[in-house]
Amino acid sequence: MSEAADSNSGDATPGSKSPEPWFRDGLRFECTCCGNCCTGGEGAVWFDDDEGREMAAALEESYPEFLVRYTRVIDGHRSLNEHLTGYGYDCVFLDREMVPGKAVCKVYNARPSQCRTWPFWPELMKSEKAWARAKRNTPCPGMGNGQLFTIEEIVGRLEQSRASEEKPW
Numbered sequence: 116m117s118e119a120a121d122s123n124s125g126d127a128t129p130g131s132k133s134p135e136p137w138f139r140d141g142l143r144f145e146c147t148c149c150g151n152c153c154t155g156g157e158g159a160v161w162f163d164d165d166e167g168r169e170m171a172a173a174l175e176e177s178y179p180e181f182l183v184r185y186t187r188v189i190d191g192h193r194s195l196n197e198h199l200t201g202y203g204y205d206c207v208f209l210d211r212e213m214v215p216g217k218a219v220c221k222v223y224n225a226r227p228s229q230c231r232t233w234p235f236w237p238e239l240m241k242s243e244k245a246w247a248r249a250k251r252n253t254p255c256p257g258m259g260n261g262q263l264f265t266i267e268e269i270v271g272r273l274e275q276s277r278a279s280e281e282k283p284w
C-alpha cells in the first residue's frame with residue numbers, strides 16, 4: 116500500500132497556505148471491495164501497539180499470539196504479514212473467499228490507520244495528477260466514484276494519516 120510521490124505537480128499542496136487546494140469541491144470515494152489496495156508488490160501495513168491490540172481482540176487472540184502469527188518486523192517496525200497469491204502479495208487479512216466476487220478485510224472494523232485513511236494519503240493528495248495516478252496504478256475503482264467527501268472530511272483524514280506516519284514505529 117504505497118505510492119510514489121509526484122514531483123511534477125503545480126497544484127496546491129494539502130496543508131500549505133493556499134486557500135484553494137485542488138480538491139476544494141470534495142472528492143468521491145466508495146470502496147467496491149476489489150482488494151487491489153491490499154495486494155500488489157511487496158509492501159508493509161504498519162500498525163502501532165494500540166492498533167495491534169484492537170486487531171488481536173477482533174480476532175479473539177492474545178496480543179503475543181497475534182504478533183507471532185500475523186506480523187513481522189521490517190527495519191525495526193511492525194508490519195502485517197503478506198503472502199503471495201495469484202493477485203500479488205496479499206495482506207494476511209485479505210479474504211477472497213468469504214464474499215463471492217469480493218475481497219474483504221477480516222479485521223475491517225479494527226484495521227489500522229494506514230488502511231482507514233486510504234486513499235486520502237498526503238502523497239496521493241498533493242496533486243490531482245498524483246490522485247489520478249494512484250487511481251490508475253492501484254487500480255482503485257472506488258476513487259472518484261460514490262460517496263462525496265467534503266474538503267473538511269478529506270483534511271481530517273489527511274491529518275490522521277500524517278499523525279500515523281509520524282509515530283516512532
Ligand code: SF4
Binds near residue numbers: 152255
Ligand atoms: S482498491 Fe479501492 S475499491 Fe478496491 S478495495 Fe481498495 S479502496 Fe476498495
Ligand code: SF4
Binds near residue numbers: 206208209222226
Ligand atoms: S488490514 Fe485489511 S484493509 Fe488493511 S491491508 Fe490488510 S486486508 Fe487491507
